[in-house]
Amino acid sequence: MQNSKNHLKTVPKSVIKRLALYARTLHRMELNGIMRVSSKTLAERLGITPAQVRKDLAHFGQFGVPGFGYRPGELREKLRKILGTDRMIRVAIVGAGNLGKALLSYVGFRAQGFKFVAAFDSDQRKIGHIINNIKIQNIDNLEKIILGKKVDIAILAVPASKAQEVTDRLIKCNINAILNFVPLRLIVSDNVKVHYVDLAIELESLSFYLR
Amino acid sequence: MQNSKNHLKTVPKSVIKRLALYARTLHRMELNGIMRVSSKTLAERLGITPAQVRKDLAHFGQFGVPGFGYRPGELREKLRKILGTDRMIRVAIVGAGNLGKALLSYVGFRAQGFKFVAAFDSDQRKIGHIINNIKIQNIDNLEKIILGKKVDIAILAVPASKAQEVTDRLIKCNINAILNFVPLRLIVSDNVKVHYVDLAIELESLSFYLR
DNA sequence: TAGATTGTTAATCGATTAACAATC
DNA sequence: TAGATTGTTAATCGATTAACAATC
DSSP states (O other): OOOGGGGTTTSOHHHHHHHHHHHHHHHHHHHTTOOOBOHHHHHHHHTSOHHHHHHHHHTTOOOOBTTTBBOHHHHHHHHHHHHTOSSOEEEEEEOOSHHHHHHHTOHHHHHTTEEEEEEEESOTTTTTOEETTEEEEEGGGHHHHHHHHTOOEEEEOSOHHHHHHHHHHHHHTTOOEEEEOSSSOOOOOTTOEEEEOOHHHHHHHHHTTOO | OOOGGGGTTTSOHHHHHHHHHHHHHHHHHHHTTOOOBOHHHHHHHHTSOHHHHHHHHHTTOOOOBTTTBBOHHHHHHHHHHHHTOSSOEEEEEEOOSHHHHHHHTOHHHHHTTEEEEEEEESOTTTTTOEETTEEEEEGGGHHHHHHHHTOOEEEEOSOHHHHHHHHHHHHHTTOOEEEEOSSSOOOOOTTOEEEEOOHHHHHHHHHTTOO
């Protein structure tokens, strides 16, 4: 019950996201030389309850010392192992429009241990350009290049009309994790994990709260 | 109980997001000439249950015809009224780095009835540039310009070190809806609504699912 | 009318919070 | 040891799903 792999089905996505938030916060504490943190302190920083912090961690084992709390560096290391971010994660991006290009040079990704290893587009005017040291390649060569580069995660930022077709091709290349920016539900088999980032929906739902 | 304004506190954010998804799906159906849709069909398109569709709508009133279903155009109009997207929403963006610039030209926003009316940066090399017809202005003039432009929503895409300060200034200009791309919890009063889009966390939590 | 599908209530499921014995 | 905080169980809360009478 210690190993994350047993939990693929049972641990809710919301818990996983919070684990990543804990890891980030712990990192900042580490950089500030903090040697000790309680679930109470960590929770305060994130606007949640201490019980939730402890409950989330309990999915994966015991990481604290009763009466003391947690050691930031230690806990962060364990969270990174659980999340699988204790190694470099190799990312390919499909679609080098404005959004794709911005993601390609997003410094937040590099800081967190992600590395772009390939970028694709179908537009001749974009192919060959180099952004953040990555050459934009012809999407016709997707399969050949992806299979050679050991890609872990694909980011999808293509026009909606191409999204499903590109997804199918990615999956044939054994990609089973996709971060999808296309406002469309992708049809994939159960072993493929898709996270949706829907920028328009975020804005639209905000407008509900305008006084 | 019909008016969305009464529900600001009681309707969960997840419901509001689904309403926006319903509106989008209904729009596509409309464009395809579909004159009638059941909660079952709508739910299938979105991968949820028909009961959830009906329950979500029930927060705001009765929109369907028993034995018949819903008229896409009609329901979409009502959802847009509830969401407040039946008018042009005016958006300002603070931070014109790669991400900011990409958002500024993101066509998905225009399609949904959002309009950028101002963009800001502190970098002299960016100030004065025009992107998507919007001139990037000196952030020193934030207050003056925002107050003149009736901004509804601000998008935050500045470096983490500036995020809280910029937020405080936006709120002083009566902005009470912020779409925040900075990986940091913003401190705001209760009447201000912040939606977080945390790109690094999305990627990190995906890596958990890598087989 | 018969069939279909709504709106709504009740049942279920899951996630969050509270409480506390264990323990450093 | 006394105080603090964990890990975990039980209680609460909220959201999702099922069921069905109402009704077009």
